[in-house]
Amino acid sequence: MSRTAARRRRNPLLALLVLVTGWALVAAPTPLAHAGMHWTYDLEYASISGNELTDNGQTYRLEKLNAGGYPTISTEQARNGVHSLKASIPPSGYARSEVINALNVGMRTIDAYSFNVFVPSGHQPPRGAQWQIISQIWQTGCGSPPIAIDLQPNSDPLVYRVLLRNDTTGYRPTQAPKTLVKGNLPRNRWVQFAIEYNIHPTETGQADFKLYVDGQVVPTSFDHGDTIGYSRVEADCVYPVNDVVRIKNGLYRGGAQWEQTQTLYFDDMRFGDRIADVMI
DSSP states (O other): OOHHHHHHHHOHHHHHHHHHHHHHHHHSOOOSSOTTEEEEEOSTTOEEETTEEEETTEEEEEEEETTOOOOEEESSOOSSTTOEEEEEEOSBSSEEEEEEEEEEEESSSEEEEEEEEEOOTTOOOOOTTOEEEEEEEEOOTTSOOSEEEEEOTTOSSOEEEEEEOBTTTOSSTTSOOEEEEEEEOOSSSEEEEEEEEEOOSSSTTTOEEEEEETTEEEOOOOOTTOOOBOSOOOTTOOSOOOSEEEEEEEEEEESSOBOSOEEEEEEEEEEESSHHHHOO
């Protein structure tokens, strides 16, 4: 008998341990998230109670305003599985139906988030003075978000815009933002947006912004001399300039009376340290 065979005969539990361990290494499920991911939710086992949505052990705050109700869990569309988050607003004026995906996120550091959106065939763009935001990085209640993805007015086929605001552009909605990029937003299919950013209001060369759509990098007009966000507001502002931001997705619209119901679906939303953490 060889020495190897003898060792196996003397230690029968060792062979069993190797067999079980080897099976575990092969059969163990792939981890859901990268090490740098902070959260992910796909609505498959989500629940809503009041203004709170819970999924994958995390709780997210829902927001509504005027005719807009809280977003709901829907089976009408789904990117994966059978559920998505539905934001819908009936004919009305200024209103919102949004989820806050990340609350009190620190600034001056690189973070990333992604979401998938489904635009139904009947979805109409803003007309005239109307506006509609589908995703935003929010900083202060006094004005527009430093980063927003909105729908370009009167665009058909639909066109999305990524808008940047800072101390130079001003935070008031009446002040023009810098448009970083425009692109087609097709109806009747899921589209993924993924953003890596650094909100830095004061020092040039520190802020950063990168956009990916359906996994492909999209060139933008962001310049490393640009800042992102606000370091100050005017004296008539009743809200502070926060040193943290919020990530929001949903429907936020206004500018004039809307004559039609607007509905969007969101799925597979993620927040992490880098773009690789949030790409699906």
